[in-house]
Amino acid sequence: MSHRILTYGEALREAFDVCLKKDPNVYLIGLGVPDPKGIFGTTLGLAEKYGDKRVMDMPVSESAVTGVAIGSALVGMRPVMSHQRLDFALMATDQIINNAAKWHYMFGGVAKLPLTIRMIIGRGWGQGPQHAQNLQAMYMHIPGLKVVMPFSPSDAKGLMIASIEDDNPVIFIEHRWLHNVKGHVDEGVYSVPIGKGKIVQSGKDITIVASSYMTLQASKAAEQLSKVGINAEVIDLRTIKPLDEEIILESVKKTGRLIVADSGYLTGGVASEVAAIVAEKAFEYLKAPIRRITTPDCPAPTSRALIKYYYTDAQEIINQVLKLLDIKPDAKMESLLFLERPLYYDVPDQSFTGPF
Amino acid sequence: MNEILTSLFFKMLRIRLVEEAIARLYHEKEFRCPVHLCVGQEAIAVGVCENLLQNDYVMSSHRSHGHYLAKGGSLQRMFAEMAGKITGCCRGKGGSMHLVDQSVGFLGSTAIISGTIPVAVGTAFASKLKNRRNVTVVFFGDAAVEEGVFHESINFAVLHKLPIIFVCENNLYSVYTRRNLRQPDREIYTMVRGHGINAYKCDGNDAVSIYNLSKELVDSARQGGGPSFVEFSTYRWLEHCGPNYDNDLGYRDREEFEAWRENCPIIRMKNMLIEQQVLTEEMVIRMNNSITQEIEKAVVFAEESPFPEADQLFQHIYSIVGDEG
Numbered sequence: 154m155s156h157r158i159l160t161y162g163e164a165l166r167e168a169f170d171v172c173l174k175k176d177p178n179v180y181l182i183g184l185g186v187p188d189p190k191g192i193f194g195t196t197l198g199l200a201e202k203y204g205d206k207r208v209m210d211m212p213v214s215e216s217a218v219t220g221v222a223i224g225s226a227l228v229g230m231r232p233v234m235s236h237q238r239l240d241f242a243l244m245a246t247d248q249i250i251n252n253a254a255k256w257h258y259m260f261g262g263v264a265k266l267p268l269t270i271r272m273i274i275g276r277g278w279g280q281g282p283q284h285a286q287n288l289q290a291m292y293m294h295i296p297g298l299k300v301v302m303p304f305s306p307s308d309a310k311g312l313m314i315a316s317i318e319d320d321n322p323v324i325f326i327e328h329r330w331l332h333n334v335k336g337h338v339d340e341g342v343y344s345v346p347i348g349k350g351k352i353v354q355s356g357k358d359i360t361i362v363a364s365s366y367m368t369l370q371a372s373k374a375a376e377q378l379s380k381v382g383i384n385a386e387v388i389d390l391r392t393i394k395p396l397d398e399e400i401i402l403e404s405v406k407k408t409g410r411l412i413v414a415d416s417g418y419l420t421g422g423v424a425s426e427v428a429a430i431v432a433e434k435a436f437e438y439l440k441a442p443i444r445r446i447t448t449p450d451c452p453a454p455t456s457r458a459l460i461k462y463y464y465t466d467a468q469e470i471i472n473q474v475l476k477l478l479d480i481k482p483d484a485k486m487e488s489l490l491f492l493e494r495p496l497y498y499d500v501p502d503q504s505f506t507g508p509f
Numbered sequence: 510m511n512e513i514l515t516s517l518f519f520k521m522l523r524i525r526l527v528e529e530a531i532a533r534l535y536h537e538k539e540f541r542c543p544v545h546l547c548v549g550q551e552a553i554a555v556g557v558c559e560n561l562l563q564n565d566y567v568m569s570s571h572r573s574h575g576h577y578l579a580k581g582g583s584l585q586r587m588f589a590e591m592a593g594k595i596t597g598c599c600r601g602k603g604g605s606m607h608l609v610d611q612s613v614g615f616l617g618s619t620a621i622i623s624g625t626i627p628v629a630v631g632t633a634f635a636s637k638l639k640n641r642r643n644v645t646v647v648f649f650g651d652a653a654v655e656e657g658v659f660h661e662s663i664n665f666a667v668l669h670k671l672p673i674i675f676v677c678e679n680n681l682y683s684v685y686t687r688r689n690l691r692q693p694d695r696e697i698y699t700m701v702r703g704h705g706i707n708a709y710k711c712d713g714n715d716a717v718s719i720y721n722l723s724k725e726l727v728d729s730a731r732q733g734g735g736p737s738f739v740e741f742s743t744y745r746w747l748e749h750c751g752p753n754y755d756n757d758l759g760y761r762d763r764e765e766f767e768a769w770r771e772n773c774p775i776i777r778m779k780n781m782l783i784e785q786q787v788l789t790e791e792m793v794i795r796m797n798n799s800i801t802q803e804i805e806k807a808v809v810f811a812e813e814s815p816f817p818e819a820d821q822l823f824q825h826i827y828s829i830v831g832d833e834g
Contacts, residue, residue: 217661224631261600262825
């Protein structure tokens with residue numbers, strides 16, 4: 154099937170379906186996993202198909218249930234735990250950092266811990282300070298964890314299967330504004346390797362490194378830039394730990410310019426890490442300073458009047474590309490590069506009407 | 510029954526002599542890690558674990574030497590671990606607070622209060638999901654019941670009727686902080702009953718009572734009767750962490766300490782078994798000698814083992830397929 158189009162959410166659902174079918178040790182657990190909304194549609198129908206011993210709800214005990222998932226994994230299960238918001242997973246930080254991330258190491262490699270923890274990040278629709286945190290960098294900091302955050306539906310499915318099949322704890326981060334994004338998805342079981350980035354658009358003038366929802370924005374920016382003859386190379390990290398240094402360094406060696414776009418906070422973030430790697434290992438290839446495009450060091454406000462100034466998008470990427478290339482756009486260029494500003498900044502598109 | 514009584518006594522004595530050896534040799538043999546010795550608390554580990562099968566699971570907390578040994582964990586690898594050697598049960602990456610011996614079902618002890626409680630619920634959950642007949646026991650101290658995750662874990666275990674026994678060793682102190690500064694004036698086990706779990710209190714220095722009660726609870730869990738909780742009252746003789754007595758610090762009074770020392774689980778059982786003519790003084794001396802020899806051997810093993818090489822530093826950050834440790 155070469156032209157099968159699914160949404161990101163449907164692709165994830167299919168990943169769970171094939172894994173539940175293939176391996177009797179896989180189970181899904183999380184608040185709302187079997188409910189009528191099915192975690193934004195990603196688990197719909199699976200409880201009916203596989204039963205409540207494979208696809209289950211849980212007490213509102215993020216910490217204990219993470220421990221339960223860890224314990225079951227130590228004796229042969231392959232749990233997939235879902236958090237509808239990353240913010241709630243913070244309740245389980247002790248279990249994730251003190252136990253899951255270290256178990257294999259601190260016991261000298263005697264036990265393996267195949268565990269996938271889904272965390273959904275997002276923006277807009279008034280989610281505010283405690284419902285829209287993009288804390289991927291926090292998990293990236295911890296040795297022993299793997300952190301993936303795919304952008305395309307096809308990678309979402311392949312990386313979810315890879316995460317479930319992996320013998321280590323994997324933090325699987327999904328951006329809420331990607332669940333309805335459509336793309337080609339292969340049928341059946343396939344996996345995308347964890348730790349490998351992907352060039353989603355090649356170019357010679359500047360490198361834009363991004364992941365998850367920011368890859369969508371970077372691709373949009375690159376498409377506009379190509380109309381005025383600027384060829385940006387867009388790299389989708391797909392995994393932020395372990396980070397694919399090679400693909401970043403190879404690209405920067407070619408283009409000499411780097412923008413890193415990440416949906417998290419500026420300080421100590423993914424963009425900072427990528428910038429540091431390039432500054433340390435490819436400094437002599439740089440023709441311009443590195444730019445980080447992130448959310449500012451400020452909690453996410455709720456009002457749509459404020460988030461207008463908070464979130465970044467393709468336009469911001471375009472503006473920074475022009476600066477780094479030292480291009481002062483003429484009127485014709487400006488008409489091509491000045492994107493139609495969205496009517497509202499708190500929705501991915503007009504079809505999105507909440508409530509969460 | 511005499512065989513079981515003898516076994517209980519022997520195993521308690523063995524743990525006592527191991528802990529005393531660690532205290533005695535702590536500096537000389539360079540066991541350079543925090544050690545939380547369980548002198549005075551041996552009966553609980555032994556009385557509970559005597560009821561377990563090899564494929565039953567045990568997890569524990571920072572004060573885990575007794576639990577590890579009672580479940581059958583390797584003594585040599587424990588000493589080597591404390592000495593930071595490659596032959597240690599965690600290849601020198603864990604130390605005293607992280608013991609493991611999967612071959613006997615001791616799945617691990619960790620250093621964060623209450624950290625292994627939900628993990629143990631998870632192993633019991635897997636047993637239930639897979640219809641396995643094994644049970645899980647998790648050991649922790651009286652401070653663990655102050656952590657939120659303890660209550661979350663009990664709730665989950667009761668909800669799913671899991672084959673697990675929660676064993677609380679109430680030794681009255683968390684480091685230097687007495688329980689009445691941390692908990693209101695009520696019994697732990699009655700508070701825990703609020704979760705709808707069968708909860709008991711038992712003399713933690715009486716190995717026979719511990720054995721009998723836990724036999725009932727283990728059998729019940731194995732037959733699908735669900736989880737239970739036991740609070741064992743006991744007392745730690747040495748300092749919270751380290752090889753010494755610390756009564757000079759003044760956080761607990763001398764009379765209290767002496768009363769608990771009088772109540773030594775090992776002396777109590779020895780007197781009882783001699784009185785019942787199950788044991789003789791000569792038999793106890795022979796036990797002492799054989800354990801002492803075993804400890805000496807383990808210490809030599811640890812001493813003669815090599816340290817890990819530099820390449821071990823980055824080994825086992827991730828589990829890699831084909832690299833089975």
